[in-house]
Amino acid sequence: MSESSSRPVDLTLSCPAPLQDDARVLLAHGGGGRLMHRLIERCFAQTFRNPALDLRHDGAFLPLPSGTRLAFTTDSYVVRPLFFPGGDIGSLAVNGTVNDLAMCAARPLALSAGFILEEGFATHDLRRITASMQSAAAAVPVPIVTGDTKVVERGKGDGVFINTAGVGIVAEGVDVAPTQVRAGDAILVSGDIGRHGVAVLAAREGLAFATTVESDCAPLVAPVFALIEAGVSPSCLRDLTRGGLASALVEIAESARVAIEIDEAAVAVTEAVAAACEILGFDPFYLANEGCFVAFVRPELAARAIERLREMDGCRQASLIGHVRETGPAAVTVRTRYGGRRVLDMLSGEQLPRIC
């Protein structure tokens, strides 16, 4: 799906050979798909090996001697353009990291913020971005308690890159991880998909659709804790960022070694996003989201979970999209609207660079 056609074909895109010594980083290595996973496995995961990292979750769990479990996560943000309908790099940098904590069933305790500024960047844009960060942080709420600023020469950066890291406290008695996923689990999606991807693409390319699509950028702490407090302890949570719903499901299926089946018709996509996808040739299953997550829950809890989610802001479209069929070879199958079946894989190329 959606391999970049405007870039020279690189052998590493199509060939699953090991990284060669003369290999170079491609844009697709940052795309959330197969190549990124390979880079992470070979350059980072094998080198840094430890039990927390080996879980391959959105964040790491750190047990403290007191019995408290911390969640710890980080993301860098390089989105282009910096401002887009529904958000900007600042709100994204807060919500993205807050959501990785939420996906660990953790309530955010504090964020850090590291800025890499390009010489010549307008300070009024920087102030607009920090104001947006503060407003996003206050909405969670979570304080931004520590930070760092670096400046690189003109032409060695791109305005501003932001890294945020987050520390949170994991809800007691909740154990979310791909390894907790079991045959029979119901798979819920918290809302309609694809809005962030379309919003950023439209802003970047100056595309005007009949309806302006706004990013879904929003914090997911409240819906996750609404589930937990309603007695629904999910086996796994994952926000649908780079690589979208498809990549999240494939990642979880591979980590949990399960087969997953979902219904295309059960996945909410707004008319505006569907129309944009048709015009641009994108598949909404692979588009990035910044306020949408998938939850795996025991089947008997699915109805309660959906009911509770639909009471929450941003989750009115929550739906049951499928089930974990069995353990065994990892696979994600979609029953299409027309009665057919297709198998989802991670992106093998690059769909939309610098989406977050």
Place this chain on the structure above:
Amino acid sequence: MSESSSRPVDLTLSCPAPLQDDARVLLAHGGGGRLMHRLIERCFAQTFRNPALDLRHDGAFLPLPSGTRLAFTTDSYVVRPLFFPGGDIGSLAVNGTVNDLAMCAARPLALSAGFILEEGFATHDLRRITASMQSAAAAVPVPIVTGDTKVVERGKGDGVFINTAGVGIVAEGVDVAPTQVRAGDAILVSGDIGRHGVAVLAAREGLAFATTVESDCAPLVAPVFALIEAGVSPSCLRDLTRGGLASALVEIAESARVAIEIDEAAVAVTEAVAAACEILGFDPFYLANEGCFVAFVRPELAARAIERLREMDGCRQASLIGHVRETGPAAVTVRTRYGGRRVLDMLSGEQLPRIC
């Protein structure tokens, strides 16, 4: 001192006026001096205001309900060149953040690592860097538990930028902060100063000195905990990174509202660093270090502290360099080798961009 002479003079360099709406980010905003402090105050500190951030320390303290105090800190690394005598961006990214935790009297619990890669960056360099990170992390020891990878287009980054954040557990009963500094406190420096700055500059410019100067890049957890375990609970700790010894002392004097007096002759500088400074016109007091810190301790503990430090690797040159004279207007005065006095201030311009 050391204003950059090769760049056009910008009014904001010499004029302490507020940031104007049309102001732009200068390299000097990342230099660790007066301009960086102004940017931090106006764009970040005022916007993100909260008690942890308001402490203006190297990291934030986060009290947990269990009574444990966490330290949390972050730094992005943009050093150029990526590899230099005594270290590389990988060892720097680990030790820099580990040292910010150590300056909070915290034992590192876990690090995160966020990579911003430029399209075209050689993966064998990336692997060399991650191996160096792992080796630096193992020496502390601290695991790298979570991470993130982004890729930007060629010409929008510079090979690789790394952000690390760190979480640590603060030693019980120890309360380090600029606000703890008292009149009479002895001021110790853990080693000789200026090696990191000279090493990076020489590598960048291809300068060959009679002796190759290696960066002092090293973790400072062991010496800090050696002090604490010897019963020396410091009132304040600060590692001497961007802006060097001078900026660290001025920052602390301003936060604590105290006058500081130090002896130039008591500050260790190797012959090689002194010679390089003489040739290049640098002042070692402003050169960056990555394995050297200043400790403020009660005067009756100074002798024990120096004795203990000198037993530790990397701290054989530890020395008493001066005292806190009194509370009152913040000032840092140096008694020179020749009996004169000079007042230290933060850098007002840019000494050496991208030193860390």
